[in-house]
């Protein structure tokens with residue numbers, strides 16, 4: 001399986017603190033059936049002096065080399081989880097930020113308690129440039145918890161949605177879990193990912209949630225856990241399907 005959102009790089013953010021933890025996380029992922037991980041360290045615009053695309057690419061190389069030396073059959077690809085701001089277009093143009101595996105897909109994080117005024121316009125401008133926004137875990141945003149219809153509107157306009165495995169497991173509370181299920185039911189989810197941060201509490205494991213969603217709807221599970229992530233890392237189009245499903 002492919003995990004498209006994971007804080008696996010050492011010392012970059014609030015994810016793996018050091019290389020040993022990164023390696024341990026990759027081991028856990030490998031045992032769970034994850035063979036490809038996109039490293040998505042947080043990118044906040046105010047941190048541009050300390051973290052940029054070059055650093056991420058360098059760390060990905062270091063980690064892959066270590067994995068090879070240790071015979072761990074997991075491959076790490078480059079990416080970022082970019083906090084939403086109206087500078088994103090300029091940051092892309094100056095190659096300061098990274099899309100997911102250098103594809104057309106950009107992982108964007110919203111604040112937890114608001115939706116910035118620039119959001120709609122930014123998504124529109126990105127799509128004009130051929131960049132497809134993928135919203136990271138919208139089910140954890142309080143405005144979306146109160147009105148999941150916001151996400152349906154984004155999806156209608158071509159934005160893609162990634163939800164966290166932990167949200168469906170109830171790790172962020174019942175409201176988040178309910179919102180995640182509502183989005184699934186409305187076929188407004190395109191990817192499931194671990195958003196793992198460490199090797200003990202928020203781990204890179206996906207198989208349990210895959211089984212859970214498969215039990216609800218096999219076709220949906222296969223698209224959001226298997227085929228869509230595959231299309232994403234290969235920079236191919238993600239098929240859309242707007243019919244809601246029985247769950």
Ligand SMILES: [Fe+2]
Pocket residue numbers: 005006007081136195
């Ligand atoms: Fe994340």
